[in-house]
Amino acid sequence: MRRTFQPLLLLLIGAGVLRVSLFSDIGLRYVKEELQPFLVASGIVLCALGVIGARYDGLPVLSRPRHAGPRADAAPESTHGHDHSHGPRVAWLLLPPALALLLFAPPALGSYSATRDNPKIVEDYEHFEPLPSHGPVPLSLTEFIARVQQQEQQNLKGRTVLLQGFVTPGENGTWDLTRLLFSCCAADAQSLSVTMHGAKAPPADSWVRVTGTWHPSGTLGTTSAALALDVTTIRTIPEPPVPYLDQAPSLD
Known part of the structure; x- marks a missing residue:
């Protein structure tokens, strides 16, 4: 790999980051919003190192070309051993990935990852807010699961x-409505x-908004309650800007 x-390469990686x-919210597919400033800082540092390295190596695009010919005080090059002007080939x-980040970004994790991630255990709720008196109740998957399994008032x-x-295909024609959540980044994602x-x-992997009623199986308000819904309507929606943020849908 030539010097x-x-x-x-540093410039390419930095520009991709x-x-x-x-310049976009694509990074929120991979890390939490709180970590986005660190991504920006990393990209700036990589670009700066690339510019410094280019000037040091005399690239004509970023610096004045060096004079040809050996310096008077330069030591003669050895005709034996390795040529140290080349870095390790593995750097290629x-x-x-540098071009992938720069030209097109990988999508957010989807159904393939959800079927292989560990299911997230919903923590116990200390209290539940009162439900609206009428109309459909918008819930996050986290709150729906918690109310089904924990709310004794049913x-x-x-x-x-x-x-x-998003849609995760199941067995024998069944399917799940799924969300992926993570603590730090996509590497530690867990599924609901x-x-x-x-x-x-x-x-x-299509994103949908679903209305329905709890599918009666087990005992509502206990851990035996089925995490299932009898579907009334389905509507396809765009992928949210922050796909790992499990929020209740808006009534629109």
């Missing part, structure tokens, strides 16, 4: 709820899933 390529963190492996019984998430009944599965 003149090394600073260009800045593209997904500073950084080029594909306030969801017979109520129409509104949930949103609610099984859908009574409706044909939309395409895998």
